[in-house]
Amino acid sequence: MNPPVDRPATAPDPDPVAVAVAGEVCPPRRYTHSRVQLFRFSAVSWNSHRIHYDAEFAATEGFPDVVVQSTLHGETLSRYALEWAGPDALLKSVSWRNVTTAVAGEPLTWTGTERMVAPSDEGVWLTLDVRVLKHDGAPCVTGHVELTCPAARTTP
Amino acid sequence: MNTLEEVLARARGLIGRWEDEDCGTLTVKDFCRYAAAVDDVDYIRRARARESAGAAVEAPALFLAATMSWEDGPAEAELRPDGLAARESPCTQGLPVRQVHGGQSVRLTRAPLAGTRVTASRAVTSVEQKHGRSGDFVLLGLATRFTSADGTELTAVDETIVVLEAVTEGATP
Numbered sequence: 001m002n003p004p005v006d007r008p009a010t011a012p013d014p015d016p017v018a019v020a021v022a023g024e025v026c027p028p029r030r031y032t033h034s035r036v037q038l039f040r041f042s043a044v045s046w047n048s049h050r051i052h053y054d055a056e057f058a059a060t061e062g063f064p065d066v067v068v069q070s071t072l073h074g075e076t077l078s079r080y081a082l083e084w085a086g087p088d089a090l091l092k093s094v095s096w097r098n099v100t101t102a103v104a105g106e107p108l109t110w111t112g113t114e115r116m117v118a119p120s121d122e123g124v125w126l127t128l129d130v131r132v133l134k135h136d137g138a139p140c141v142t143g144h145v146e147l148t149c150p151a152a153r154t155t156p
Numbered sequence: 157m158n159t160l161e162e163v164l165a166r167a168r169g170l171i172g173r174w175e176d177e178d179c180g181t182l183t184v185k186d187f188c189r190y191a192a193a194v195d196d197v198d199y200i201r202r203a204r205a206r207e208s209a210g211a212a213v214e215a216p217a218l219f220l221a222a223t224m225s226w227e228d229g230p231a232e233a234e235l236r237p238d239g240l241a242a243r244e245s246p247c248t249q250g251l252p253v254r255q256v257h258g259g260q261s262v263r264l265t266r267a268p269l270a271g272t273r274v275t276a277s278r279a280v281t282s283v284e285q286k287h288g289r290s291g292d293f294v295l296l297g298l299a300t301r302f303t304s305a306d307g308t309e310l311t312a313v314d315e316t317i318v319v320l321e322a323v324t325e326g327a328t329p
Contacts, residue, residue, distance in 0.1 A: 037193070041251070044193040047224040050239035061254060070257035071222040075194055078218060081295075095261035132210040 026084040035037035035104040065103035080110045081145040096143030109133045123150040166247045167283035179226040179274040214267040220311045221262045262285035263307045294319040
């Protein structure tokens with residue numbers, strides 16, 4: 001999530017690409033969505049679809065528990081990438097595809113790999129391949145995050 | 157005409173018809189509640205500090221894209237059996253279908269600030285009938301463009317919705 005602060009007007013690193021390498025792997029992060037989180041996200045996003053907060057209804061659609069919202073996957077993948085990139089990183093775009101459904105209480109892992117690093121007016125433009133994996137490693141969500149950093153990050 | 161053919165027909169009739177929705181004036185309270193729901197307490201701290209200092213406060217990056225509806229909303233009795241409001245599923249209203257979010261692409265053009273009045277313009281952009289492992293389904297393409305009062309684009313969202321026949325009792329979904 002972008003910080004609600006003024007963006008620095010400083011010039012970008014003169015050669016930021018020299019220290020950023022495509023292919024760098026972000027440290028994976030394990031996470032489990034709670035039923036309370038899914039309810040609160042449904043409420044705040046005004047999403048009244050019952051599969052997200054009514055386990056009995058979700059079962060009628062074949063799900064073992066309430067379902068993680070697609071937009072919550074986008075939100076969490078974006079924040080994962082931004083936190084990896086550093087405090088001055090700005091989100092430019094995010095896209096994702098839901099391969100299969102995740103539910104509350106299910107252990108998930110977020111992963112990311114730098115796909116492209118390029119200079120930009122704001123410093124460095126990074127494109128990451130991101131994924132949400134199930135406990136057996138099967139992809140649940142796949143996507144891309146594009147962000148900018150005033151200077152390239154050099155350590156995970 | 158079966159259910160999915162009806163969805164196809166309705167969607168084809170809506171393609172390219174943009175409808176505007178007033179999202180109202182964005183507030184720091186809205187932003188912070190969103191951040192709380194995704195456990196981003198750092199955002200809340202920074203946003204409230206800037207608000208106290210009289211500085212502009214940017215929305216969380218996906219705040220606009222994640223909000224499903226900006227209407228006051230219908231009464232419970234007017235919701236579909238799955239909980240969605242009719243407005244949220246114009247191609248499937250009254251039809252025995254299930255809807256699943258296929259994916260989304262969000263482009264952030266300019267960060268929305270608290271105090272900005274925002275309009276969401278939405279349209280169906282594509283519709284296709286497909287066949288997969290679980291049978292036939294319809295793939296709807298939807299576009300939403302969020303703009304400020306002066307017409308500046310803030311956020312652009314393109315998404316796909318998968319529409320399937322409703323699960324019948326005793327069937328495996």
